[in-house]
Amino acid sequence: MPHAHKDQDTPELLLENQLCFAVYSAAHAFTAAYKPLLDQIGVTYPQYLVLLVLWEADGSSVGEIGGKLNLDSGTLTPLLKRLETQGFISRNRDKNDERVVRVSLTSLGRDARIHAVAARRAIVCSLEKTEPEIHKLKALVTELDDRLRTSAPNR
Amino acid sequence: MPHAHKDQDTPELLLENQLCFAVYSAAHAFTAAYKPLLDQIGVTYPQYLVLLVLWEADGSSVGEIGGKLNLDSGTLTPLLKRLETQGFISRNRDKNDERVVRVSLTSLGRDARIHAVAARRAIVCSLEKTEPEIHKLKALVTELDDRLRTSAPNR
DNA sequence: ACTTATTATGTTGCGCGCAATTTAATTGCG
DNA sequence: CGCAATTAAATTGCGCGCAACATAATAAGT
Numbered sequence: 001m002p003h004a005h006k007d008q009d010t011p012e013l014l015l016e017n018q019l020c021f022a023v024y025s026a027a028h029a030f031t032a033a034y035k036p037l038l039d040q041i042g043v044t045y046p047q048y049l050v051l052l053v054l055w056e057a058d059g060s061s062v063g064e065i066g067g068k069l070n071l072d073s074g075t076l077t078p079l080l081k082r083l084e085t086q087g088f089i090s091r092n093r094d095k096n097d098e099r100v101v102r103v104s105l106t107s108l109g110r111d112a113r114i115h116a117v118a119a120r121r122a123i124v125c126s127l128e129k130t131e132p133e134i135h136k137l138k139a140l141v142t143e144l145d146d147r148l149r150t151s152a153p154n155r
Numbered sequence: 156m157p158h159a160h161k162d163q164d165t166p167e168l169l170l171e172n173q174l175c176f177a178v179y180s181a182a183h184a185f186t187a188a189y190k191p192l193l194d195q196i197g198v199t200y201p202q203y204l205v206l207l208v209l210w211e212a213d214g215s216s217v218g219e220i221g222g223k224l225n226l227d228s229g230t231l232t233p234l235l236k237r238l239e240t241q242g243f244i245s246r247n248r249d250k251n252d253e254r255v256v257r258v259s260l261t262s263l264g265r266d267a268r269i270h271a272v273a274a275r276r277a278i279v280c281s282l283e284k285t286e287p288e289i290h291k292l293k294a295l296v297t298e299l300d301d302r303l304r305t306s307a308p309n310r
Numbered sequence: 311a312c313t314t315a316t317t318a319t320g321t322t323g324c325g326c327g328c329a330a331t332t333t334a335a336t337t338g339c340g
Numbered sequence: 341c342g343c344a345a346t347t348a349a350a351t352t353g354c355g356c357g358c359a360a361c362a363t364a365a366t367a368a369g370t
Binding site for chain 2: 010012013014015017018019020021022023024025026027028029030031032033034049052053055056068069070113116117120121123126127128134135137138140141142144145147148149151
């Protein structure tokens with residue numbers, strides 16, 4: 001009978017079989033692909049995500065931005081300070097509730113949007129997929145995301 | 156005629172239409188889902204990825220590990236030092252080429268594998284998908300990764 | 311009103327992740 | 341052989357990303 005090498009033979013832990021690593025690696029690949037395009041605008045990839053939120057909902061609070069991007073104030077506060085320093089946004093306390101900070105686009109921040117459209121198109125092009133294919137894949141990945149977030153901790 | 160709000164109406168930049176953000180978010184969700192399981196082993200998620208490589212190819216060099224995980228020495232050197240401090244690996248210069256550092260599992264590092272199998276199964280279970288479905292999705296995401304990495308910079 | 315929760319943001323500390331540079335060993339070429 | 345490229349790791353600096361804690365404002369309950 002074959003000697004079992006401990007249990008080393010299981011294909012379960014082979015790197016090439018890990019969906020988690022595929023997603024991890026693709027996320028970094030997206031960041032790297034966007035980098036030269038975002039460099040021209042002058043923002044990092046996470047900063048770009050914040051701008052995406054603001055282009056849809058200018059004047060969002062830090063908490064609202066964090067809710068959409070799954071980021072907390074520990075990440076967002078310094079990131080927003082950098083976006084403010086570079087002139088893309090302004091941060092102001094809400095007059096009706098001094099706890100919340102509202103984030104507003106400056107004209108520079110609004111103008112960056114047109115360049116972002118071009119960047120997005122360049123990336124989509126490099127994927128060599130149709131918009132429906134991309135949308136379908138996006139839905140599959142979002143389903144993953146939802147199940148991972150609803151399963152274990154919730155907090 | 157409808158007043159065009161600049162070009163604000165384009166759905167291209169809506170967060171919910173961004174495959175890149177879906178992947179970004181899912182990657183963080185994987186890390187968060189693995190965290191409580193890996194905490195029991197005593198490693199972080201990137202450290203777990205390094206262990207995956209070593210369980211397949213013990214004695215790999217820093218460069219070989221980095222090649223598989225797409226990480227450079229700037230990330231790996233301190234990470235490996237932490238894994239060494241915690242007793243999972245040892246690091247030694249290659250006798251035939253003093254430039255390369257070979258990374259070897261300790262018995263603690265080898266023993267951690269069995270716990271990793273359990274962790275992986277728990278995650279897969281929470282995805283509520285069959286192994287073939289997971290494999291198919293993994294292939295789609297890897298295809299994305301490949302196209303993103305081969306398109307623009309190459310270095 | 312007063313005290314106690316709760317909520318929103320900010321701060322600190324640490325581990326990635328990557329660009330840029332440095333150091334040391336090896337290879338190539340004359 | 342001797343010296344200039346090349347290669348592998350390590351180092352430095354900075355921006356995330358998150359846990360844990362701190363601060364300040366508001367809401368809730370008595």
